[in-house]
Amino acid sequence: MMVLHYWRALWGVIxxxxxxxxxxxxxxxxxxxxxxxxxFVFAAGFRAALGIAISPPYxxxxxxxxxxxxxxxxxxxxxxxxxxSLSMVYDREMGSMRILMVCPLPRWFLLLSKLIAGTSVSILxxxxxLGIAWLYEIQAPLEGYLYVLxxxxxxxxxxxxxxxxxxxxxKQLENFAGVMNFVIFPMFFMSTALYPLWxxxxxxxxxxxxxxxNPFSQAVELIRFALYGQxxxxxxIYTSVAFMLFMLFAIIGYNxxxxxxxxxxxx
Amino acid sequence: MxxxxxLQVEQLSFAYGKKQALKMVNVDVPTGTCCMLLGPxxxxxSTLFALITRLYDTREGAIxxxxxxxxxxxxxxxxxLGVVFQQPTLDMDLTVMQNLRYHAALHGIGRMQASQRIQxxxxxxxxxxxxxxxxxxxxxxxxxxxxxxxxxxHEPRLLLLxxxxxxxxxxxxxxxxxxxxxxxxxxxLAVLWATHLIDEVYxxxxxxxxxxxxxxxxxxxxxxxxxxxxxxxxxxxDTLTKEVRG
Numbered sequence: 001m002m003v004l005h006y007w008r009a010l011w012g013v014i015x016x017x018x019x020x021x022x023x024x025x026x027x028x029x030x031x032x033x034x035x036x037x038x039x040f041v042f043a044a045g046f047r048a049a050l051g052i053a054i055s056p057p058y059x060x061x062x063x064x065x066x067x068x069x070x071x072x073x074x075x076x077x078x079x080x081x082x083x084x085s086l087s088m089v090y091d092r093e094m095g096s097m098r099i100l101m102v103c104p105l106p107r108w109f110l111l112l113s114k115l116i117a118g119t120s121v122s123i124l125x126x127x128x129x130l131g132i133a134w135l136y137e138i139q140a141p142l143e144g145y146l147y148v149l150x151x152x153x154x155x156x157x158x159x160x161x162x163x164x165x166x167x168x169x170x171k172q173l174e175n176f177a178g179v180m181n182f183v184i185f186p187m188f189f190m191s192t193a194l195y196p197l198w199x200x201x202x203x204x205x206x207x208x209x210x211x212x213x214n215p216f217s218q219a220v221e222l223i224r225f226a227l228y229g230q231x232x233x234x235x236x237i238y239t240s241v242a243f244m245l246f247m248l249f250a251i252i253g254y255n256x257x258x259x260x261x262x263x264x265x266x267x
Numbered sequence: 268m269x270x271x272x273x274l275q276v277e278q279l280s281f282a283y284g285k286k287q288a289l290k291m292v293n294v295d296v297p298t299g300t301c302c303m304l305l306g307p308x309x310x311x312x313s314t315l316f317a318l319i320t321r322l323y324d325t326r327e328g329a330i331x332x333x334x335x336x337x338x339x340x341x342x343x344x345x346x347x348l349g350v351v352f353q354q355p356t357l358d359m360d361l362t363v364m365q366n367l368r369y370h371a372a373l374h375g376i377g378r379m380q381a382s383q384r385i386q387x388x389x390x391x392x393x394x395x396x397x398x399x400x401x402x403x404x405x406x407x408x409x410x411x412x413x414x415x416x417x418x419x420x421h422e423p424r425l426l427l428l429x430x431x432x433x434x435x436x437x438x439x440x441x442x443x444x445x446x447x448x449x450x451x452x453x454x455x456l457a458v459l460w461a462t463h464l465i466d467e468v469y470x471x472x473x474x475x476x477x478x479x480x481x482x483x484x485x486x487x488x489x490x491x492x493x494x495x496x497x498x499x500x501x502x503x504x505d506t507l508t509k510e511v512r513g
Contacts, residue, residue, distance in 0.1 A: 004375060004377075005374075005375030006375075008372045008375050008376070008377065009372055009373050009374075009375060011372060012368070012369050012371075012372020012373055013369075013372075013373075015368075015369070015372070016358070016361070016365075016369045019360075019361055019365060020358070020360055020361070023360040023361070024360065098320065098322065098350070098352055098356060099350075099352075099356050099370065099373070100373065101320075101321075101322060102320045102321070102322075102345055102348065102350055103345065103370075103373035103374060104341075104342045104343070104344075104345040104346035104374070105342065105373070106342070
């Protein structure tokens with residue numbers, strides 16, 4: 001019976017997240033417009049400026065738009081993870097988080113359900129983006145669209161767990177702007193989403209090291225390789241470990257006796 | 268009346284850092300009883316609710332829900348509990364039905380049973396006709412009714428209400444107060460109702476007056492009136508809260 005309870009609760013949380021997503025059409029559109037602007041405007045503009053040499057998983061010279069596409073999928077998931085974290089802070093301020101927290105299920109499971117729900121939404125967005133990119137003639141091998149699914153699940157979970165972890169630290173909604181400035185932008189720009197590691201190394205060793213150890217870079221590389229039917233084992237392990245660590249700290253953060261819930265005071 | 272204790276709070280203390288919010292609080296709520304928790308703002312009512320719902324962990328003292336310790340057996344304990352929080356906690360973008368289905372899923376209630384329970388609870392509160400309406404479009408009183416229906420969906424044995432009538436007009440308040448009192452008797456439900464509105468107290472209710480984190484008086488209304496030698500609950504309340512201030 002307990003398994004059935006968990007199953008129903010998980011679908012309840014996912015269903016709610018999808019319903020909310022459908023109701024908030026502007027959220028869906030803005031989630032798509034952002035990477036599309038990067039693809040159609042930024043990447044097109046830099047096509048000539050940035051030459052991309054042949055490097056795995058690519059077997060030939062590629063256009064900058066092709067290089068940037070996995071990075072933009074990562075961007076969708078990064079923003080989605082932060083959006084979920086924002087909605088957690090909002091739910092906590094508004095009180096609806098309490099409804100989730102007082103239901104008779106372990107807190108780790110409730111957080112994991114939230115995370116899976118958020119990741120499902122981000123995967124939906126990523127595939128719509130890939131579909132539009134396909135029409136723009138940025139096309140990966142057909143099987144790549146299947147192989148990328150597990151990569152999207154893992155990267156979505158990792159970035160969502162980071163969002164959860166941050167939401168356990170953010171006391172008020174207003175502090176969220178700080179997260180944008182200090183987490184999303186540095187993570188995105190100091191990564192392999194926009195330029196390959198060797199290119200970064202040419203300009204700065206420090207930036208190269210930061211980009212290399214940035215979990216977002218590894219998530220992007222995991223997606224990039226999967227999209228071309230290859231497995232980047234280092235990225236897989238790095239992203240998995242990062243996911244487990246973020247999740248563990250998020251669970252501690254939401255633990256009523258150990259984490260931020262206590263330090264936050266009156267809820 | 269059955270004397271089984273649905274909620275037992277024993278020697279409960281809690282502090283936010285150095286600020287003591289609750290000191291050695293004892294509260295018992297038997298089944299079939301409405302226990303009104305009276306206290307001014309900042310008295311510790313919300314902290315007590317946060318501890319009962321395990322938003323914070325109990326460090327000193329114990330809380331038992333239908334015999335289950337909230338700290339040690341929190342899943343069993345929470346399954347006995349229905350809550351209406353002070354802040355509205357419905358999802359405004361979803362319909363009444365979608366909100367209630369979400370809650371049913373969180374409590375592991377299957378679709379068929381959920382539909383039946385939702386219909387029962389909404390009909391009891393004259394809200395079934397509005398089940399397809401978006402919550403955002405409901406007025407304050409109707410939103411509260413939906414929250415009460417939601418709190419009762421999984422048939423809890425203890426209902427916690429944290430100032431549920433604040434901001435409502437008189438007829439809506441009266442309807443909710445009457446409904447909850449009737450439910451307590453009819454379903455042998457234990458109710459802990461935090462309020463500072465004295466007119467919500469019925470003569471056969473239990474009373475707990477809390478001030479500055481301490482229980483100043485507890486018992487049925489007549490007992491509290493006798494202890495304080497007061498003619499009315501209002502006078503008793505004023506005496507119990509002024510005494511300390513002065």
